[in-house]
Amino acid sequence: MYPGSGRSYYATPWELRYRAWTLDFTPDDSGTPAFPHDQIINPYQADPFLEWTADDWDPALRFWTLPFDLQLNQWLKAVDPTKPSVIAACEFGGQKDLWLYDRAELINRNWLDARDLAWQPDPNLSNDPGWGAEKLRAWNIVLSEIRELQQLMLDDRECYLSEIDVQADGLADYFFDFIGASEGRRPWTIELVNCGLAIGNIAYMSYKEKFRRVRPSFLCPGLIPAFGPPAHPAFPSGHSFLGHFIALLLLEIPGIYQRFGIYGGNVGDMGQAVGEHTLDGRDPIPSPMFWLAQRLAKNRERLGVHYPSDSFASRHLAFHIWYALRKEAPARRIVCPALERVIGYAKAEWPTDWP
Template sequence: MAGREFGGQPELWQFGRRELLAKGWLEPRDLAWQPDPELRAAGGNDWTAAKNSGWSTIQAEIAELQQLMQDDRDRYLAEIDLQADNGPDYIVAFLGAHTGRYPWTIELINCGLSIGNIAYSFYKAAFKRVRPSFLCPGLAPPFGPPGHPSFTSGHSFLAHLMGLLLLEIPGIQSRYGFFPTPNTGAPGGAVPFVAGPIAVAISRANPAVVSWPGNTLRADDPVCFDLPQQLSSAINPGQIYYVLASGLVPNTSFRFSTRIAGPPVDTSADATQTYVIPQNPLPAGGAFNSPLMWLSQRIAKNRERLGVHYSSDTTGSRHLAAAICYSLFHEADPQKRIVCPMLETVKKRAEAEWPA
C-alpha cells in the first residue's frame, strides 16, 4: 500500500535531469558522466566539451573499478554474494530485529523496499546508463551484471533509503544514529538533513560574478543554480556550470562558464531576481558517522567492488534516497511533500518497538 501511495504521486518525485539538479535531488558530480542532452540541439563547443568531459569521467571511474577489482574483490566476494539478493537481511541482522519482537520495524523496511523499487526503476529507465563491464569487459564480474541499466544503483538506493527510514525512529537513532565528532559518549542523533538551497547574489554584468561567502569551490568545480521566481535569465536552472580560475576569490566569489575554462556567462540582460544554489539533504559523498548508514554505504560500495556499478551510481543513489526521505517526512512545503499515510502509520507503530 505504501508503494501504491508513493507511486500515485509521480509529479512529486519523477523529474528530468535539469529539474533533479535544480531541486538538489542530485549533485552535479552525480551526472558528470552524462553530457546534458539539452545541449545536443545547439551543438557547438558546449556540446563537444560536455561529451569530452563525460567520457573523461567514465574513464576515471572505470580505472577506479579496476583498482577495486585488483585490491578488494577477492576479500569481499563472500559478503558481496550474500548481499546480491539479501541486502535487507544484513540490515535486519545488524539491528538484531526479528518478526516476533519487531514486526512493525520489519514492515517499515518492507515499505522502504516497495517505495524504493518503484523510484529506482523509474530512474534506471530514464538515464539508461550502460554497465561498466560493458565498456570494460576486463572487469569480469563473477556473476551478473544485471540486465537493467546502471544508474541508479538499486542496492545503493535501497540500502540508504532503508537506513534513513529506520533512523526516523528515535530508539534506533540513539543506538545507530549520527554520533558527534569527536565522540563524547552521547547517544546517537537524527539524520543531519540540510534544509533548503543557499541564496547567492549574482551581479547583472558581463562577466557575471557570484557572491557566496564561505563557499569552498575551486577552479573547474561544477555548480548549478535555480531561479525560484522563474524570470528571464542567461542562467538555465539545473544546467551544470563551471567555476572559472579567472576572477576566483577563494571562499568569497567567482565567475562561471558553460564549460571548463570557457567564456564567462553574461547576465547583464537578466531581470532582477533571486538566485539559489541547490543543496541535497545529505550533500557530498563522504563517510557517515552513523553505524547504520555506514552499513548502507558498505552494501553500496560492494557493488562497485563487484564491478557492476560506478562510484557515481553509488553517490547519486544516496542523494536520491535522501531527497525522497526528506520529502516524505521533513518537507515543510505542502506542495512538495510526498504524503504516504500507510508509511506514517507503520513508522509510528515501529517507534513503539524501540523505547528511546
C-alpha cells in the first residue's frame, strides 16, 4: 500500500529499489559465476525481432506508443503549461516534420551515421538473399556492446554507483552546480535548462518509440542494474541526449562559454566552434561542459541500462536538433520563439563586461 493512499500497490520492475546483491562479483563457493554473463539472447534469432512492446512501457509514459500528437495533450497533463520551457516544448513538438525522421531519413540527412545504427539490421535488406548475413552482422555488434557493458559492470559500476544514483533523476542539478547557477541569482538560466529538459524529453522519447530497442538486461540477465532499468526503450539514451543538448544551449551564453566552452573555439560563436570540433563525430570534445555531458552518458553504460551506441547516437541527435533550432537556414529551421526569449534573458544574467 502507498502510505495513506487506501489502495493496493504492486511493485513493478521500474519501481524496484536498490539491489545490493548486484555489486558482489565474487563467485560462490561452488565456483558458480557471480552473474550469468554467458547467457545472452540474440534479439534477431526469429521474426519478428525482440522489441520493446507497449506493455513494457511505464504506464505513465505509455502514451508515447500512440501516434504522435502535435498538441502534446497527454504530455501536458503532467506539466505546468504556463512555464516558458513548456511553451517552447509545445512549439517544438508542433513541428515534428522538421525533426522526427525515420531511419533512412536520419542517415540521408547525416543526423545519424552508420555506426549509430549498426546494431539494427538494415530493413532495406529484408527481402535480399543476404538477410541472414545482415542479421548475423547486427547480432555481432550487439554482442560486442554487451561484452563492453559487462566489463564496465565489473570494473566501474560499484565505484560510480552513488553518482549514478543521484544522476538518475537529478541530471539538471549537475549542470546547476557545475556552472554555479541558482534560482535566486540566475532564474532564466534555470529556465533555459528546463527548456532543454522539456524539448529533449519530447525528442528522445519520440525516437525511443520509433526504434524500440530493448534494454541490455533484456538480452543479458547478468547485466541487471542495481536499480531500474527504466521502463522505456534504450535507444537513444535520454541522459546522453539531455546532457549534450543542455550543454549546447548553455554554451550559447558568452559568459558561460568563457569558462566552460570548447577550447580553441570562438567565444559566443557556438556554430563555428562546434563545427571545428565535430560534435557529430566520436572524438572527445575539449570542453568542460561537454565533459560533463559525456560523463552523464557513460554512467548510464556503467549502470548497464543502455548501450555505447545509444550514447553516441544521442550526442549526434542532440547536436542536429540544436542546429535545426538555432543555426539552420530559415526554410528548415525549427521556430521556437519562447526558446529565443529565454536564451536572450539568460544571456543578460551572465555579463562579460565587468569593470
